[in-house]
Amino acid sequence: MYKNLKNSVLESKKTLKEFIIKNIENFKKENLIIREFLAKDNNKEKFINEITFNILSKIISSKLLYKKGILKNAYDYNELKRYIPELFDELYNIKIEEKLLKKIHNNFSSVEDWDKDDILGWAYQYYNLDENIPKIHKQSQFYTPEWIIEYLVDNTLTKYYCEIYDDSEIANKYKIQYKKQEREIKLENIKIIDPACGSGHFLIKVYNRLKEFYEKQGYKKEEYIKFILEKNIYGIDIDEKGVEIAKTILKIKALEDGYIKPINFNIVSTNFDIVKEEDIEDIEFKEILKSIKNEISGYKELGSLITLSKENREKIIKKYEKYSLFTEKTVLEKHYAEKMKKYLIILSLNYDIVISNPPYADSHDYTPELRKLIRERYFDFRKNLYSCFIKRNYDFLRDGGLLGMITPQTFMFISSYEDLRKFIIKNMHIESLVHFGLGGVFEDALVDTAMYILRKEKGNKENKSLFIDLRDIDYNKKKEVLDNIIKKGKERKYIYYENQNEFKKIPGYPFVYWINEEVKKIFEYEKLINFADVRQGIATGDNKRFLRYHWEVPREEISFNHKKDGKKWVPYAKGGPYNKWYGNLWWVIAFDEENYKLLKKMGNHLPNRQYYFKSGITYSMTTSKGPTFRLLPENFLFDCKGSSIFTDNENFKFALLGFLNSKLAFYIYRFIAGSVDLEVGDLKNIPIAPGLYKNSKKEKMLIKAVKLIIAIKKQLIETSPLELHYIESPLHSIKEMQNFENKVIKYTKQKYLLELYITILEGFIEKTIFQIYGIKKKTIEEILNQEGIPEIWIGHIEDEISFDISILKNKYLNEFNIKEQDILMLQKEINRFLKTRKDKNKKIERKEFEEVYLSKNRKNNEGKIKRLSRVLNTNPLIVYNNINNQLILKEKEYIRELIFLAINHEYIKEKGNIEYIKEKINSLGITEEILKKYSKIKDLEEYISEKILLDQKKYFKKRVPYI
Template sequence: MKLIDHVLNIRQLIARAFSNRFERLGLGVDAESEVPALSEDDKALRRRLKAIIDYHAKSKETYAEARKTAVNECTFTLFNRLAAIKVMEDKEFFPEIIQRRAEHGGRSYQHNSWLEQHPEGRSMEREGLLPFFEDSFAEIAENFQFPIFDSQYPYALMPRADELNEIIDAFNAVSADPDCGADIWRGDDILGWLYENFNAVEKAQLKESGEKTEYDKVSLQSQVYTPQWVVKFLVDNTVGKMYLEMHPESNFDRQIDENTGELKYRIANRPIEKTRNEKPLEKWRIIDPACGSGNFLIYTMTLLYDLYMDQSENYCADYSRRDIPALIVENNLYGVDLDERAVQISQIALRIKARELGGRRGKHPRHTNVVASNFYLPSYEEIRFAENWTDWDNKKKEVVAKVWDDLAEARKFGSLVRVEQPIRELAEAQSIAKEGLFAGEDESSLFNFRRNAVDAIREHFRRFVQTDAYSSTKINDALTFLDIISQPFDVAVANPPYTDSGDFGPELKKFIVDNYTKPYKVGVNLYSTFIRRCYELVSDNGKIGMVNPPTYMFIKTFEDTRKLILEKTTIDIFVHWGYLGMFSPSARVDSCMFVLDKSKSGSDSVFIKLDDMYELHRKAELDRVYPDVCEGRENARVYRLPQDKLRQIKTWPFIYWISDDFRKKFGGDTLEDVANPKVGMNSGGNEEFVRFHWEVNDKTRWKFYAKGGPYNKWYGNNWTVIDWGADGQKIKNASKSILRNQEFYFKEGITYSASGSKGVSFRNLEPGGLFDVGGSCIFYKEGEIENEVLLAILNTPLVTYISDCLNPTVNIQVGDMQRIPIAQNNHNGNLKVLSSQNVAVKKHLCEFSLIEPLFKHSPIQPGAMSPSECIASYYLYENGLLTQVLLNEAIINREVFDIYELTERDRKMVLDKEGVPVGDLPVSAIARDRYLEFLQLHKSEFPASNELIAHIEALPESDEQPRLEFERLYQKNYDWEEFCIQNKENPIEAWYQFTVAQTLPAQRTQELAFELITDVIRTLLEKDDDGVMPLVDRTGEGLVADRIQQEMIERGYTGVQFSQVCQLLGMPLDRYLRDRFFQQLSDHLNLFMYLPKTPFIWHLTSGPLHAMELFVSIYKWNRNTLSRVKSVYCANREASLTDRLATLAQSAEPSAQGEATDIRAQLRELAAFTDKLDALLASGYDPKLDDGVGKNIAPLQQAGILSYSVLKENGGRKSQLNKFLNADW
């Protein structure tokens, strides 16, 4: 079993035991009840647990939620107690308490010893297991001063002996499991891993709910455990670096690690002279403002211990080795988190680490400075401060009130609450104002005010303490929080939560807007908010070390975050990691880590670029590169530059790796100067207003709607239309619609797909359409650049490279488009010709695809050729034209390089990343000759330009004849271009080898046969009076399969060709139509992830016995048609089956009786089917074509009469099916 499986099993055992315990005390799941026979101890326990429930009820909606929280916290506390003991006994702090061994009679060593001292325990339940553990907890609390083991700890609770025995066995099973390892309890970070796994249940529930992230879910939504090596890197380069700035002659970082034989510490940009005033170590303050389970603090303790020892041994500092651990915990380390469970682990881990570092047995840390901010306080208005300081003016009283109310918000927003800010603003105002409010006040008076204000708040904390111990504990937490957060720090290190502002709940959103938008708007994501908070928490020459996603490096919405960093700090070192590979496999996040110095040093910033590597190789590469950074050696992955250079590109993206020559390109004209990149509209409800073009008939009401879609250059993705009847009044009146840039509606331009791993792709936008936010557009400016030329430039590797520089995420924004540099000498007639031809080719190929508005006919045509020969001929034709497009692109790329006047180094930089255009790769002589013949054959359609012929003739020649595997060709995301890229073959060579191979890739070939059959069925349904065609006999009409054959014969296909088409489908036609067709059609039309599948032919079924099977057309589907299905088709089928049943009744043959049994079952199924039709009619079901397939088909899917579920049903109330069932248009 994996560790997570063990943890969740243990959690379940404890939670079940404690829920039962609450129940026995009268604290039920949904309500309290009186239990008359409780002992005095149980009554006291009930009062204590009830106080905890009441406390949590202040911030929960119901008693049940508060009780659940109390049970969970008690569960976690026992889990932590036992886990801590496992860690400590494995580290040999004391003899084994939990680990059982055969030589001790199946007990632990300590349990055996306890029984010798308490022989009466042998007759108790489980040999006194419960009192043994209670005594063990008390001893640990006394000897190690761990509050969590104290019997009065608020969440201290014990299960019954049998339950505890099962829990102990489950703990011991962890190290006995080979998947976990015998040494699993020895790691410094094991408690943190346990914590992350413990929360897996809540994390899964939150993800499944799809709810916005409110303050109480932040720790779950974005909780990512920080690996030890990341922690070490950041702490070494902040805390360790700061020490060397005070003591550059120190050799503490030259120590050799006894375990690895390597240097124990490596610190980048090591100072060679003193740059910082000395400060006694015991006065250093290091904070993790989102500390979680304390990873950063635990490692910092190790480093600080070595620094204290260095001071003691080399600088005559008076530190005792045995006192140092307690000094560090009590003076140096600070942490805050919203999650009380995480804080509990941090506190335990720090005390364990103090003991492990050799702390004096009699001098354990008296306290830790790690606190959960989930304490509850009343509002200032509820308690009002007594006017103890009569010299306070109203302004100061307002400041104190604001501090109190901010503290009351700490349970929601943790260290983001800026309780020190009102006092700081008052001090700043005093330093500015020479007269008026602060006239006559000096700095000492403000200091006294600050001290008195904090004292006043402390006093009111104490007044607010309630009689129960739990509330008292939480007030102490509030005091600790106030002490921590109101003082400056030397270093802040953090792996903060990652939550995008679009996912904020209302309270969190309001708090961020109120507190983190001026002077820098950093509330785009919680992690960027924490960047600013860490900046505020450290002193003027402090350091910040953080790990978080790198989106702020480039995206325009994070511009203020970049400004804060570049204007207020110096980037010391920055590791650009990339997607995946830093955290656990389940944490699918982009990452970077960095160190900022709040003092402006003026030295070069160091960037390590790893994002372009395979994720599993990055750590090894960092280990190889980082010593070069520390020793000042050159490395291709290391970039050193003054950070001011990052300000030379508009909006200051962190594009650190480009040359100075390339950086200058951003100083000239940009796309915004020659064109108008514009964000599209938000319809306010795509389900209501957007359709696929095959869903509608009224072309005057429904207008083409550019909506992005998959990667596709030059032309295409023209599948959707939008309701623009009455000049779009319905959309304009929709409450959530946003109609941007209306002056550009219906104009010619360029649209693009901005999301996807392949990058951005640009397509011609013909006049007469509108555009979506997901299909934003670019409109050329008359006289500045021609549309075709701009399209050519945008579809080059150079622009792909630039756009990836500006925004390397999968969703490039219009703001990024605006910053793309455009060369001034862009009037190029050759680019216009090549671009126009590429558009024309892609447009022409749409005529052969069923899903396109331009569809004319299938490639499988009647005539002398067999269907297979037709398909083979079409593949050669299509691939030949696409090869021409790719060759044109290679020419365009070369000309664009020349227009931009790129140096050879910069050309290589672009092509190293984006790849050499496949149209530039070598070809064999025979492939070149055959392709030139192809171009000659089709010159009347798409004549090859002189540049294209010259390019082909100049291609390097290859003597190799590659063996290419064509079976994967045409599969998902593996089109002709991708096939050539993956095989590193010139498309001319791939085209020729395809002609030689004479293969028909199975998937695409079957799809072409399917599209032909679909087109035939659609035609038949158009011709049919009611648009209903049965797949079963005895309905009064011919079978669909027979009618398909007849239609194809009428189109000119022979009977042999019809049979061959059926063979390409992969199964007999009648079975294919019944079992496969509807699903394939639905999936084939699944073109946008967030829009429904919209088949224009539906397959209605009565069930697995096939009593009734029908195809219906959406274009003739209405209430009357539904009624005819019942009154005509079902009635005819029922009468025929009944007649057949009567005939069979006259036969005594066994086969006749078997058939009769089957027919009776079919009649029952048919009756159930008609009942469902009746129910639909009774419900008022009245489908209208313009309402869309989603709304019209949803009731049929709910009724269970579709052969395949078209709409997604997962997601409960938010499912796609439920959304369309409740559609109100």
């Protein structure tokens, strides 16, 4: 942010700390207060840290005042003390060698930003970079850039001022849209608070704007500086150092403006000890303290999140108006007493403007004490500390007041913030919201953010809100684009106007300002909960005890009809990685009588038992690419991370599975869930179009396509020993007597053809879902722009697609009752649709194709055809036709895996008998020459005896198969 400042601060900090540590015993001898402080607190590290920063603050402040022409000598601390006495607490009165002082001053000689108002605040941020501070505080150390502060201040304070004074000149200067308000209030009576003020970044900008407004209204300088600092500006923070910096910066600004009188700031930290009743002489104040005792418990952790009852606020304000900040003396140390009094006053007032970048701390990072306090006082807003601040800031506001904040965007969509969204829509008007998405705001943190202006008002909800969508703007250009929108009236394509009441139409009230009327109508359909039961599965409470991969137990001990055979191990669906339609069926659970009794008492006590062993739809709720849905076969149990959907309508089950895996559904999940986790409660609210259950032609075609995909997927993965329905290795599946390389080529081409069929069918399903939901071309383009175009829609296909039925296994077609005429009918419909695709095909260079084909990539369940199509942005049929025999044989890592799978199959089947294994492997064409050419195996017998277990661990998720 500031050139060379970070390095200067960290280097000086290191030098000073070394000096203080070396001389601390001398300081104790020379300074009684230091000696008492260290004896009392027994906190040497705290003292070293505080005195180090105090010296740095003096150095930076003296340089600032020197550069501004206020100090005559940057090294004269006696002169500095006259201007900023707060920096010279007796605790920090130590002697520093002049040589050392000059060295540290010289560290800052390369800093060029002394004209910037907030340089001291940024110095504090950099000072904290290598501090071992608690995680909850570290997450809150995101200092707000100048351009964000400017937007929030101008759209709250500047707008508010223009509304009162009808100042079109100021409005035009700062590009503010406003309407004159019939609200009479003097400028000196406008109160602005930053309830998490830190080192005062917002308050500096507030000072600058107020100064301009006062001058425009004809106030005298000496008068308005006092008004700004003692009547307009308020702040609270739990960080003592930050608050002292804020006051120092504002004092420097006042000095720069020629104001040298003492200032009674209304900025306070909660770093004070509570006043004891027996030490209070004032009877009224003693009564107030007695009545607020419970209300202010936890004030050091909560800061401005403390709320006082209306009755107590009125008592405090009444006394404040009468005695002006309780000026009466008590036997308490005045320093702490005055802090506490000021804190209570600030909590009791109402404000015209609240402006803040509050702490971002998720509930799982709360300390035990903070978690307890937040649950007691902000239960509906407890998910994150910033959420609590939104509620508290609303309470700070007077009616008609404006709130400006920047926070994570999570409150806009995620289900756990639904109560907060309802609260905002009911009690405030969204004046504007700038949606940044990931990055582009904070220097040292990639946070998904939004900044917004809210007005405290009920009614007047017919006014539309302004939304600016910068999510897809490059990280470094968000500021530039926002400037073009606000200051130059350009880039209108990023602007949306929406009535906030429209959000009520969508389950969970997500702030999905960009969706059109066509998408909104989707949410008028009945919800999934009316057609199917969405159920959470088992949480064992001890997975290591109850769960195994199916290959870890004897096959004969796995139950495939538990009601009849009662075997110990039962197939278990447990989510897993991104994978559509079928698969990830790796697990078994101990479910014999003994373990059943244990599970009833553990975890979540076996919920929803009436659905056990039924066929349904299971899904992975958390993957980096979102949820994926798969068929749950009969005779399975299901996990809480593989929660499932059940319906008595068999046809609807398959139609629903097609919809749930569609681009349209994924688009909807973003509104309903708002994160990678799609909870059971979110799924229940998915809108179901009548075309999914009304026995229409489109529904029938959808069901046939989904069933055919599942049949093909089962055939495709039957050669994977990770899957429960595994048959044999890929090379074993080619029965014809051929040499090794021909077997590899034949198997691979057949595999890629099956992948191609799935990709074609998925594209057809996408088209059918859009038709069933009545989505028109323009909206489809909007959805696919966000979710990605189906691969078979890329470019166009010259020839008609023809399914080779001879390579499809009858056992899987029969399992799903798929007839040849069904496949031919689907083929006809698919070709009819694909003829409408007229986009040009991208020309593929052979070299580029080979590079992408042979490039290493993380394994996933999408298949190579789909991946190549997406990466090369070309039709998957073109991809398939470009894969030749020679290219397949260049895939050394892939062929090594095929060899391993063949050896592994025989190793398990023959229970490690080397002679039998060698004989069977040789019959597959895996000779010594082949091993030398395609694998790293030098000696097959040695590999089987000594090394196969290492490869098994790698392939089988660190759990070797049972033999």
